[in-house]
Amino acid sequence: MNRTFINRPIHKVEWPVPNVLAFTTTRLHPQNHTISQTSEIKPYSEFNLGEHVGDNLEQVESNRKHLLNNLPPHSKIQWLEQVHGNKVVTLDSHSLIPLVADAAITQQKNISLAVMTADCLPILLTAADGSEIAAIHGGWKPLAKNIIANTVNGMCTPNKNIIAWLGPCIGKAAFEVGEEVKFAFEKKSENFSSAFSVSPKNQVSTSNKLKVKYLANLAMIAKMQLETLGVNQLHHLNHCTYSDEQQYFSYRRDNVTGRMASIICRI
Numbered sequence: 001m002n003r004t005f006i007n008r009p010i011h012k013v014e015w016p017v018p019n020v021l022a023f024t025t026t027r028l029h030p031q032n033h034t035i036s037q038t039s040e041i042k043p044y045s046e047f048n049l050g051e052h053v054g055d056n057l058e059q060v061e062s063n064r065k066h067l068l069n070n071l072p073p074h075s076k077i078q079w080l081e082q083v084h085g086n087k088v089v090t091l092d093s094h095s096l097i098p099l100v101a102d103a104a105i106t107q108q109k110n111i112s113l114a115v116m117t118a119d120c121l122p123i124l125l126t127a128a129d130g131s132e133i134a135a136i137h138g139g140w141k142p143l144a145k146n147i148i149a150n151t152v153n154g155m156c157t158p159n160k161n162i163i164a165w166l167g168p169c170i171g172k173a174a175f176e177v178g179e180e181v182k183f184a185f186e187k188k189s190e191n192f193s194s195a196f197s198v199s200p201k202n203q204v205s206t207s208n209k210l211k212v213k214y215l216a217n218l219a220m221i222a223k224m225q226l227e228t229l230g231v232n233q234l235h236h237l238n239h240c241t242y243s244d245e246q247q248y249f250s251y252r253r254d255n256v257t258g259r260m261a262s263i264i265c266r267i
Helices: 057-070 140-144 147-154 179-186 190-195 218-228
Strands: 003-006 010-012 020-025 034-037 076-078 088-091 103-106 111-117 121-127 133-138 162-166 176-178 196-198 213-216 233-236 260-266
Touching: 020 057, 020 121, 057 076, 057 260, 088 147, 103 111, 103 147, 111 121, 111 133, 121 147, 121 218, 121 260, 133 140, 133 147, 133 260, 140 147, 140 179, 140 218, 147 218, 162 218, 176 179, 179 190, 179 213, 190 196, 190 218, 218 233
Parallel strands: 076 111, 088 103, 162 233
Antiparallel strands: 003 034, 010 020, 020 260, 103 133, 111 260, 121 133, 121 162, 176 213, 196 213
């Protein structure tokens, strides 16, 4: 049976900062709001923005050029080579070469900051007056390595004047992790225990020991970290990338898949 799913190809961030533009893409092409399928959705259809995932590079480049239609004239997208670390770069100029980092900060108007995700949490930050922006790749490893604190503390804006937006990521009902992930956060604070629940899929191993798995709430962890830093103005597009196959790429679900981008710029 042929099915057609209609969704929004780009989700614009709605926040009270008129001089900052931000949005996140989906797997849908901006010029085609539907995915038609007979049996399965192709791994990279239809708007993959990742050059490192095995897709046709010419198609990826074409998709990236389409992004410019949603940005101010003369704005250039700064891509990152994300390594699941805690490095933050502060930019005064654009680099054609992706910078090795998992977050970026700028006060420049001609630089659009981008992070790519396919289950990890994209986090966009702006000063309340729009004078400074940041983008964070919020996978569990960067979060455990204090990527949020490193970014917020690297901004010139007082923490209380920062507004945060959290984008689509793997949801709390789908993100199964091992004990080591839970312990990594509990070492920082016992409060993070509330972001984990025991998975119903726990199994007994061949050594008759229970292999305990947990379900992690990635967005909740990020919110707790932001609020601890005094960033209390939070917006969240609470969509699960894992469960919504028609709208989002998901590495955990598909392994071979494309990448979305969350982008922020001053205007």
